[in-house]
Amino acid sequence: MAIAVLLQGCGGAHARKQSYQFDSATNACRHQPASCAQAAGQEAVLPSAVRTFATAGGSAVAAVKLLDATSKQEVTKALEECANKARTQVILERFGGRIPTPDECRKPIGPDARAITLAMQLGEEMHRIALQCAAERLQDLRPGGFSIEPTYRYDRSTDTTRWVTQEEIELLRRQGNLGELKGTLIPDVVLHSGNPVQAQAVFDFKFPCVDLTQHGRWREYPPGHPFAGIRQDVMYKQALKVRWIAQVAPWIGASP
Secondary structure: OOHHHHEEOOOOHHHHOOOOEEOOHHHHHHHOHHHOOOOOOOOOOOOHHHHHHHHHOOOOOOOOOOOOHHHHHHHHHHHHHHHHHHHHHHHHHHHOOOOOOHHHHHOEOOOOOOOOEHHHHHHHHHHHHHHHHHHHHHHHHOOOOEEEOOEEEEEOOOOEEEEEOHHHHHHHHHHOOHHHHOOOEOOOEEEEOOOOOOEEEEEEEOOOOOOOOOOOOOOEEOOOOOOEOOEHHHHHHHHHOOOEEEEEEOOOEEEO
16 A cells, blocks of 8 residues: 555645544555664564464464354454554553644654654654553453454456465565555455455554544555446455444444
């Protein structure tokens, strides 16, 4: 996803109305690493070893996992707690517990006006903590039945979806061809049967910089993107054939 899709409200009159909110940091770093605080070539929020372990559930063969109402509720509660933990930890460390102001959220980091803003940087830090927390919590609740930041390639003309393995991504990175991942879908957390393509639920963390009273709207892909004009949640539904897709934000919890 382009940075305009992933980062909500990071500058400009229209952006200021959007509560300085973040979508998944992964795609922004993968496709536009210059826009992130991560080191060049680091394509995801979490290290690849953590993402691979989460997808495999720590074993070579994952048993088929069912998702009933109780299991979904337990996972949702765990992810909500991870979002709360991430925001609390980052805000406490960076601001002593006070909420940053809108002007602070818009402020560029560094002398270049086109550099990342403080809102982007905070969102990336919160995402990293939340995703690490999610990997640890779901390994207890649902071993072998979830993936952290899985990558999917969806062909709308044939309505087919393929999971792109971490090994394939690492090969593209070494070859300097990460641009080939443009147009892939990378949700934060996917619950599945044991096979990442057999998705059962999708969760994306959202971290507003200022307004914590309401969920933001799902963003549309920008002009020039393969899915231009289509919302993220719509593409998740089309590609992964899931009914339960939720945003998870600090303090206000999960919402479809």
